[in-house]
Amino acid sequence: MPKKYIDLDTLKYILYDVRKLEDLLTRERFEDHDMESLDLFIESAKEFSDRELYPYLKEMDETPAHHKDGTVMVHKQVDVMMKKGGELGIISASFDYDAGGMQIPFMAHQAAVYIMDAANNHLPGYVGLTQGAAELIIEFGNKTLNETYVPNMLSGAWGGTMCLTEPQAGSSLSDIVTKATPTTDGFYKISGQKIFISGGDHQYADNIVHLVLARIEGAPQGTKGISLFVVPKNRPKADGTLEYNDVMTVADFQKMGQRGYCTTHLGFGDTDDCRGWLVGDENKGLAQMFLMMNAARIAVGRGAAAITMAAYRTSLQYANERPQGRKLTSTGKKNLTEKQSLIIEHPDVRRMLLLQKSIAEGSLSLVLLASKYHDIIHASSDKEEKEKYNLLLEMVIPIVKTFPSEAGSVSVNNGLQVLGGYGFCTDFTLQQYYRDIRISALYEGTTGIQSQDLLGRKVTLQNGKALELLAAEMMQTITQASQHPELAPYAKELASTLKLSQEILQKLMPFAMKGDYERYLSDANLFMEYMSLVVLSWLWLEMGVNAKETLASGDLKYDLNFYESKIHTMKFYFKYELPKTSSLATSLMSDEVLTIKQDKEYIL
């Protein structure tokens, strides 16, 4: 196994120096923390990952979770992840003190889990979903629900899930049919099927607490008639013992990747004895669930960014060790008396490595940006500030979910290619990362759904205010960069690409205004690609400015090459990736309509 699955210097550089974690600590919410304690928290996550997560990465792929005798059998490290994760505060660290948390900045928490994702992406989901489920109970549940469930979840003794998807509905939540029948005993009878439930059951949990979307009999049609319920696998009785709650584990989906992270099919109320407890008000379930959705989508992006990083580090190590071929001489031939070059010396290999580096580090920067917005929203008492960062967060969420997933897949693909034939062999982890990361573009809303969200909802939010705010953030970096002669050309390029995005919207908006939403959204996916390139170029320019100014200051935490490599990678992104916006613009602004179904079927 390679020595390094992440570059801790780069993580700390982006978190501390670029994203400026310390700035948050002046806020009341975080006043008990200092940089030293947060650094310790991150180091402890690294130490835990080195010891308990990374060594089992391959094993978890080779011995997948599977259904057996009515439960799901998972790898023993799931137990370690849950219990030690609970101990380390990985489940509760960012929660309020009075909810049992430590009020550490979400950014620092995300950085810690990012390390774990990079070490072994099959494991952190178990605690992540438990955290999300607990947060829903804390936020919307009554005192009894809180007391009954939350402590055991935060300690990692009980797992938690979010149950949205049903076989007949998929992403179309309006079509949820799981039924909740009121009783006079304070609970509802639940019946229905849920599929693709991550962490839905395993032999190490005494209990799993499912947060289930269901429809109370007689509720309005569509998403307005969906309520949220706590439905435990085993219901706690008055004496503290557990009683089976008629939640059946029907199956565990076998997957191409992330095979250690179980994906279950659950049946509720097969013998009409499944009880659910309403969380918050009737028919508010979807809105409540979606309050957690932003964090869930950041988590998907974070996981993908981490796999991308691990794959990059692995292929980089290989490229630095493997000799093959020779440099071309000025006659176009090779000098065979020379010993073979390391493959990192070949331009095409360097191109693949720089592509990976730009995507891996850029994705990390993006994930931490969204996390910082999340922190400001939760720490601010200023209504206007809260509103501003809320809009900024809403704007970037679909991109944070999508870019690391999609570009990350491309990046890992290049990492695999760096290893040549060995990349395809199971002796090396590149092929596993390639399989593992592929689920990210499907989790928590596919790329298609994120793209519709971006163009259909976020761009139009408050008449375009969210987009304006984001553009203003970018302009600030552009202005800064323009003051450095070396960076000014890149700043100019980004500005013109940003301007072109406005022209694209001016071309598309009239379709929405005249009610032709299908046409307006038909190329939403391309618009997502366009905006992702713009945002990532912005974040690289921001990193370039930071590196440049640090170099000028002479106050270097890392060596010279470290900062220069950031500027170099920024240039790479601008040379090889940003230009893709021009072709996307051509396609987006074309008047040809080819993907909207007409009377005849042309797809044969």
Next chain:
Amino acid sequence: MPKKYIDLDTLKYILYDVRKLEDLLTRERFEDHDMESLDLFIESAKEFSDRELYPYLKEMDETPAHHKDGTVMVHKQVDVMMKKGGELGIISASFDYDAGGMQIPFMAHQAAVYIMDAANNHLPGYVGLTQGAAELIIEFGNKTLNETYVPNMLSGAWGGTMCLTEPQAGSSLSDIVTKATPTTDGFYKISGQKIFISGGDHQYADNIVHLVLARIEGAPQGTKGISLFVVPKNRPKADGTLEYNDVMTVADFQKMGQRGYCTTHLGFGDTDDCRGWLVGDENKGLAQMFLMMNAARIAVGRGAAAITMAAYRTSLQYANERPQGRKLTSTGKKNLTEKQSLIIEHPDVRRMLLLQKSIAEGSLSLVLLASKYHDIIHASSDKEEKEKYNLLLEMVIPIVKTFPSEAGSVSVNNGLQVLGGYGFCTDFTLQQYYRDIRISALYEGTTGIQSQDLLGRKVTLQNGKALELLAAEMMQTITQASQHPELAPYAKELASTLKLSQEILQKLMPFAMKGDYERYLSDANLFMEYMSLVVLSWLWLEMGVNAKETLASGDLKYDLNFYESKIHTMKFYFKYELPKTSSLATSLMSDEVLTIKQDKEYIL
């Protein structure tokens, strides 16, 4: 399992109507064949694939080839593939009569094997390599070698392989060290290790005939000192029985995909009793091996094109059956009283399907184009014509190898996405196609190597004559298309992209001329992408012209929608794919040099 893994109508349309197989039959070499007999040959391949290949696709993935007791255990269908493949003439069909073949056009043969690849890509390689190995013996071996080995290979009783790669050398064939020591008994003693040997051993072959590159003691350095040997696993004795030839099966590489097709590690001469027989002249081994390389590279492209097609058909069937979500109404909301739409009705799903269709059918057209060039070269007695098609074939070979592999991967990725979460589950074959096709960009020279071949060797061939010839072919189609008002704008676009490729070369050539080959070739990979887009757009324009003219003629073999769908897909390719050339051109013509190693290392 889905009903259709290929669309036979499209295959026949491209082979018969676009690529005009019948035109070949006027040539002497093919005079015994008519369209009916060739159609029968193709139908028999389909029938065989339906019955013996496709039903085992999933099983072969789930029970991979593996090393056991000194041999490799493979799925029982390998036996069927070899023996029935031999019977059906799949191994020998395109060979000369006097080599035991049927002299059928290579194009028709490739079309037949394409069907088999689409049905089950784990199997045709076994016969393909046997065919290649036999061809080398037929072409360069003496009478004894021919008589001793070829008949058993053509019948499928014995397998064949090509042994190039060694652990320390990888793609760098100059570094081959496998040793051949002359004896006075007419053979050489062989010793060395070969890795990544496809079809290198299995329990169903009485014998495997390895075609091995090795270095005779004292031979010149580099590729000029490599000779070709026949090294059987078991050597035939005078009495016809077989004797073990000290070829040890060391291991079988376990892979992410194409797991039913074994990839072996072989050790030659562990007990100093491995005999090899020289094929042709000393030190000519690499040139001889490369005579087969064009066919091998077409085969890789063909296999990738076939997997792409199978994945497309599978996702198309799913999209036509799966209801989910609803069309947006003019208020931007959905009408919940409507029943759910089929997902094929959503523009984003249609985009993914059309992308797949354009890549799958375009790749097929490309593979058959190269095959036709191959046929003309072999059937022509006109020196000038031979020379022309030789250059055209050389020009397109790296693209035929690369485009179906790289774009095919992207295409299958989109197919998987069409199925949403199910695409990632092992119950569906999309995830398998996604894994299987990934090897194509590595086989027989990676994409990096093909790109160097394209820009470094093919573009400069005879002072650019090969590229000129290809451009002339394109111009012919452009002229034709310009005469149809509906197609003229596309013709114009292709012409200007072709022109831009010249400007790119004018920008790059001076680097080569002043001996800076590293700079000249540093972005060869992007040039490959550029030229692939140009060539594919050309082939789609050609298909558009054919469909248009067929519609005008009124003489339709298929229904109206069939032809209109070809024109529609052509338009799709021009709207969504061809524009990518403009960003590639920007990157290619940039003066920034970022991927050539300087004194400092920036990739950290």
